Amino acid sequence: MGIPVTTPGAVTTFADLWQALSPPWLQGYFGVRFGYTLGIMYDGLEESFAYALRYRFPLYAPTDAFTWLAADRQIDRGENESAHSYAVRLTQWLDLWRGAGGAGAILLAESSYLGIAGLTMEHVKESRNSTDPGGGTHDLTDWDYWDGTTKTNIHVSPHNWDWDSDQKDPADQRFYQVSILDGSAPGHWRTWVIIYGNTKWAQTQTFGDGSTFGDGGKTFGSNATAAEVASVRKQVAKWKSAESIVQWVIVAFDDTWFQYTLPAGDPKLPDGHWGRWGKIATSPVTAMVPARTSTAIYWDGTT
Amino acid sequence: MAAPNLADLIVAATVDEVLAAELTTAASVGMPTSAWQPLTPERTILYTNATVVANYSQSVALLAQGGYASLAATMVDSNGNPITEWMDLIGVNNYAVTRLPATFASLDGTTSPPQFTVSNNNAAGPNFGPFGTGQVIFVNSTTGATFVNSAPISAIGPGTSAGVSIVAQVAGSGSTSGLHAIDALATPVTNIACDNIVAAVGSDAESNANYLTRCQAKLGSLSPKGASKAYAFVATSIFDTTQPWYDLYGLPTEPITRVQVYTAPGVVYVYIANAAGAPISGDVSIVNDYIQNLVVPDGQTAIVQAASQISINFTYNVFVPTASGFTSGQVESAISTALTNYLQTVPIGGLTDASPGVVPWSALVATIMEAQPGTVSPGSKFVAVTLSSPAADVPVGFNEVAVPGTITPTVTFV
Numbered sequence: 001m002g003i004p005v006t007t008p009g010a011v012t013t014f015a016d017l018w019q020a021l022s023p024p025w026l027q028g029y030f031g032v033r034f035g036y037t038l039g040i041m042y043d044g045l046e047e048s049f050a051y052a053l054r055y056r057f058p059l060y061a062p063t064d065a066f067t068w069l070a071a072d073r074q075i076d077r078g079e080n081e082s083a084h085s086y087a088v089r090l091t092q093w094l095d096l097w098r099g100a101g102g103a104g105a106i107l108l109a110e111s112s113y114l115g116i117a118g119l120t121m122e123h124v125k126e127s128r129n130s131t132d133p134g135g136g137t138h139d140l141t142d143w144d145y146w147d148g149t150t151k152t153n154i155h156v157s158p159h160n161w162d163w164d165s166d167q168k169d170p171a172d173q174r175f176y177q178v179s180i181l182d183g184s185a186p187g188h189w190r191t192w193v194i195i196y197g198n199t200k201w202a203q204t205q206t207f208g209d210g211s212t213f214g215d216g217g218k219t220f221g222s223n224a225t226a227a228e229v230a231s232v233r234k235q236v237a238k239w240k241s242a243e244s245i246v247q248w249v250i251v252a253f254d255d256t257w258f259q260y261t262l263p264a265g266d267p268k269l270p271d272g273h274w275g276r277w278g279k280i281a282t283s284p285v286t287a288m289v290p291a292r293t294s295t296a297i298y299w300d301g302t303t
Numbered sequence: 304m305a306a307p308n309l310a311d312l313i314v315a316a317t318v319d320e321v322l323a324a325e326l327t328t329a330a331s332v333g334m335p336t337s338a339w340q341p342l343t344p345e346r347t348i349l350y351t352n353a354t355v356v357a358n359y360s361q362s363v364a365l366l367a368q369g370g371y372a373s374l375a376a377t378m379v380d381s382n383g384n385p386i387t388e389w390m391d392l393i394g395v396n397n398y399a400v401t402r403l404p405a406t407f408a409s410l411d412g413t414t415s416p417p418q419f420t421v422s423n424n425n426a427a428g429p430n431f432g433p434f435g436t437g438q439v440i441f442v443n444s445t446t447g448a449t450f451v452n453s454a455p456i457s458a459i460g461p462g463t464s465a466g467v468s469i470v471a472q473v474a475g476s477g478s479t480s481g482l483h484a485i486d487a488l489a490t491p492v493t494n495i496a497c498d499n500i501v502a503a504v505g506s507d508a509e510s511n512a513n514y515l516t517r518c519q520a521k522l523g524s525l526s527p528k529g530a531s532k533a534y535a536f537v538a539t540s541i542f543d544t545t546q547p548w549y550d551l552y553g554l555p556t557e558p559i560t561r562v563q564v565y566t567a568p569g570v571v572y573v574y575i576a577n578a579a580g581a582p583i584s585g586d587v588s589i590v591n592d593y594i595q596n597l598v599v600p601d602g603q604t605a606i607v608q609a610a611s612q613i614s615i616n617f618t619y620n621v622f623v624p625t626a627s628g629f630t631s632g633q634v635e636s637a638i639s640t641a642l643t644n645y646l647q648t649v650p651i652g653g654l655t656d657a658s659p660g661v662v663p664w665s666a667l668v669a670t671i672m673e674a675q676p677g678t679v680s681p682g683s684k685f686v687a688v689t690l691s692s693p694a695a696d697v698p699v700g701f702n703e704v705a706v707p708g709t710i711t712p713t714v715t716f717v
Contacts, residue, residue: 033329034329034334036328041325041352045356051312051367052363052364055312055367061309064310065309068373072518074519097522097530099528101526102528241528241529241600243603244566245566303566
């Protein structure tokens with residue numbers, strides 16, 4: 001005796017297929033329900049298989065898959081970044097990594113990570129002075145400006161960025177090694193990242209505000225948390241060139257400071273005495289005064 | 304079915320969970336589930352179905368995990384052993400990076416002094432040899448690991464000794480042999496002895512974790528701008544046959560397994576080490592060729608150097624059950640081998656426990672305690688160990704790699 005042949009109708013689920021394949025004696029009240037109970041388990045399995053395949057693709061991934069995709073693709077999700085925006089960036093991982101090691105990669109990573117609309121930033125390299133084969137001299141500062149969406153490279157000549165040329169300290173390799181003032185080419189490995197952060201942070205947590213050292217998660221000089229500072233520095237370390245040293249991450253709270261458009265010698269740019277926190281002023285009296293503007297805070301850079 | 308989270312998919316459903324779901328479903332459509340007793344046909348059919356579904360659920364879990372390199376790298380089977388197949392698939396297909404195979408432990412008999420020596424202790428009589436390559440088998444009598452001569456052996460006269468180059472017959476850390484552990488010939492010859500004054504180190508096939516790290520580092524090499532990750536990737540991937548630049552500048556004698564990239568003003572310092580410690584100068588030169596030609600952008604400078612070796616001397620007293628039947632020599636050899644294997648996993652610059660840049664003292668104690676000469680059984684486990692040297696965490700400089708030094712053992716049977 002052969003097995004009865006049943007031609008199933010058009011079905012889309014295992015539960016329906018079970019009923020369609022069942023002989024008449026299994027299509028009574030209990031048979032139909034029993035078959036449904038068994039079949040729907042396979043419907044669940046089928047959907048799970050489908051999700052298991054789709055979830056590896058960023059645009060189909062649930063948010064709890066982002067942890068693994070971030071590790072796989074080495075793209076960190078910004079603290080304020082939407083799921084869709086992050087998923088799109090995850091799809092661009094190969095293009096993003098192709099730019100690793102340059103100013104554009106750092107600024108793009110910080111912009112994506114901080115997720116502040118209209119955030120402007122700058123990346124400035126150590127000023128340099130060179131002579132081309134034709135005898136022409138080039139004294140310039142190499143700036144990259146992030147306007148919120150795109151990066152522009154600007155060469156300012158004569159150079160307008162002078163962090164610490166008056167405070168050479170051979171014992172401290174973070175400081176200026178070769179004087180730009182004597183015409184020799186300075187080291188070009190130092191860079192600075194400037195974030196105009198007043199749309200995100202405020203200058204709080206200063207001396208005398210009632211906070212105490214050791215307050216959990218806080219930082220000195222702004223309301224940025226220690227985790228935020230660590231994250232910003234992590235982005236810099238990940239995307240910079242191995243050779244460069246990011247000297248400081250400067251968070252500027254006054255948009256008129258550090259503008260690449262300012263001319264050399266402008267009081268709102270470093271004046272060569274910024275290598276240390278203080279400098280000696282001779283007028284009106286000789287005294288130690290702050291070397292850097294108090295309109296910004298300075299987070300350690302990274303090697 | 305509402306869209307599940309990934310966390311729901313990567314854990315397989317159990318038979319009991321599926322059975323419970325079946326009973327809930329059946330009750331919801333009006334079936335008298337409370338009347339079904341165990342072993343009734345209804346319960347039996349549901350249980351059978353639940354078993355099938357639960358098995359498929361495991362496939363779903365593996366499929367979900369296997370979609371991500373970082374998750375695939377953590378996959379283990381029901382016994383806790385790493386599953387490597389998924390990571391291999393992703394490594395090759397998503398990153399074009401191949402898992403590095405196991406390496407053969409070897410010793411060089413041509414160094415001064417030779418790393419491995421064979422002595423003819425007969426006062427007079429026949430020479431030992433000559434032998435062609437592969438004709439003599441030496442043994443680590445504790446672990447049973449065997450080695451053959453990798454170059455011809457000239458005749459060794461009575462009362463003399465000679466360096467002999469050897470290589471393990473089986474790849475992997477199972478052939479790793481600590482100092483003086485390769486101590487016999489497979490076929491003993493009267494008054495012929497052998498000894499190794501340098502540890503022979505073999506490495507297992509690359510672990511999932513290390514393989515994942517190389518895959519992630521590969522991303523840095525996509526940029527022509529000298530990203531940090533590129534240095535580590537190229538240095539550790541010279542034996543990766545998938546890379547289009549494989550063997551472009553020759554192959555080192557041993558794979559580089561550890562890299563430390565350090566940025567100084569204007570210069571990138573790349574410190575490298577292999578499983579045994581600092582590579583020989585020829586290997587450093589080869590790695591330098593790859594780094595300079597494949598990673599360093601024009602106008603930048605990278606200096607590739609061997610990591611500096613720091614030898615850790617050990618003085619311990621291990622307490623071993625007499626009932627285990629182990630000999631002192633077996634215990635000492637097993638501990639020497641275990642310490643060698645452990646130190647090859649410590650990165651350049653050390654690990655971070657309570658303080659950064661150390662070889663943790665507690666890890667050394669644990670390594671000794673777990674160094675069993677034979678099969679672990681309740682009666683053979685070491686009772687305790689007193690590790691007096693080192694007596695604390697061993698500091699490791701950012702450019703240093705730790706290797707085993709002199710071992711002063713005491714084995715106390717209790």
